[in-house]
Amino acid sequence: MLFRSPSITPRPGGGQLLTFPVPVTIGAGAPVDVAIWAAANISVPTNAGPHTISVQTSAAPVDVTGTVTFTPEPATRLLVIFPGETASPGSAPGKTGTPTLSSGQPGAFTVRAVDRFYNKAPSTATVALTYTDVQTTLPTNVGGLNRVTLVGGESTFTVTPARPGAYTFTAADTATVGALQTSTQSVAVTAGSFANLLLLLTGETLAPATATGIANQSGPIAAASSPATVQATIIATDATFNQAVTAPGYQVTITGGVSPVSATLVNGTAQVTISIPTGTTTLTLTGAGPKTGTRTVTVSVS
Numbered sequence: 001m002l003f004r005s006p007s008i009t010p011r012p013g014g015g016q017l018l019t020f021p022v023p024v025t026i027g028a029g030a031p032v033d034v035a036i037w038a039a040a041n042i043s044v045p046t047n048a049g050p051h052t053i054s055v056q057t058s059a060a061p062v063d064v065t066g067t068v069t070f071t072p073e074p075a076t077r078l079l080v081i082f083p084g085e086t087a088s089p090g091s092a093p094g095k096t097g098t099p100t101l102s103s104g105q106p107g108a109f110t111v112r113a114v115d116r117f118y119n120k121a122p123s124t125a126t127v128a129l130t131y132t133d134v135q136t137t138l139p140t141n142v143g144g145l146n147r148v149t150l151v152g153g154e155s156t157f158t159v160t161p162a163r164p165g166a167y168t169f170t171a172a173d174t175a176t177v178g179a180l181q182t183s184t185q186s187v188a189v190t191a192g193s194f195a196n197l198l199l200l201l202t203g204e205t206l207a208p209a210t211a212t213g214i215a216n217q218s219g220p221i222a223a224a225s226s227p228a229t230v231q232a233t234i235i236a237t238d239a240t241f242n243q244a245v246t247a248p249g250y251q252v253t254i255t256g257g258v259s260p261v262s263a264t265l266v267n268g269t270a271q272v273t274i275s276i277p278t279g280t281t282t283l284t285l286t287g288a289g290p291k292t293g294t295r296t297v298t299v300s301v302s
Helices: 035-040
Strands: 007-010 018-019 023-029 049-056 063-071 077-081 085-087 095-097 106-114 128-132 147-149 154-159 165-173 184-192 196-201 221-224 228-237 251-255 263-264 269-276 279-287 292-301
Touching: 077 085, 077 165, 077 184, 095 269, 147 154, 196 279, 221 228, 228 292, 251 269, 263 269, 269 279
Parallel strands: 018 063, 023 063, 221 292
Antiparallel strands: 007 018, 049 063, 077 106, 085 095, 106 154, 128 147, 128 165, 165 184, 196 228, 228 269, 251 263, 251 279, 279 292
């Protein structure tokens, strides 16, 4: 493409500003036949969007400027941008930053169709999503499946990682012909911040990413007399019931139909003994923050 008939405007000091009568659109990274570029040995940018080209010759001098808009090439691959990352088209890997994911903390994920230079490119592809932590819920936007449809070349959605650890996230085009290249990336999920207080009775265990956070939940407690002496464990958890760490000296008090019991958590947990009367009692756990939790316990005398 050649800029034919540019307008020339005199400049103070004898310089000249060369402007192009209309913006010119060409493909990002494509070879361009522009005489002034060849003379100035200017390479074509690989990131799409408007670019201002400025050249000053060594003889006159003459300033040459113009705005050129580069369009993306056809999409060739998928790119996933995680929380903590920013798109950076023009060269691999097409983004900068480090994923910042924590269990129980929602984050915005973006799946994008890109060209060979990682510019966002038009696409309406349907993309299947997989994540190796099966307890994390993914979008079900297409037919109840873990899929999204790109609009304008991308789709942004919220994911809340269920558990800390190392996992793999994959985005794959579902097309059988001309599918975009799959994106697969390993991500590290850190433990989420302290959000809940749980009370576990003897025999119960912590169950992250479940409705209650408790596995092997006890039924009514059979006691020889009232009140019953019950051993229990206080556990601080994140929003999806993974054990969380508390500050040194963090104290929790249990109330609600019982004599108050206080305990200091060490690394997010503490053992307590509670005297619970016959019948059904709802216990309340309260700590600084405030952080709270409740637990209903039924005691029967045999």
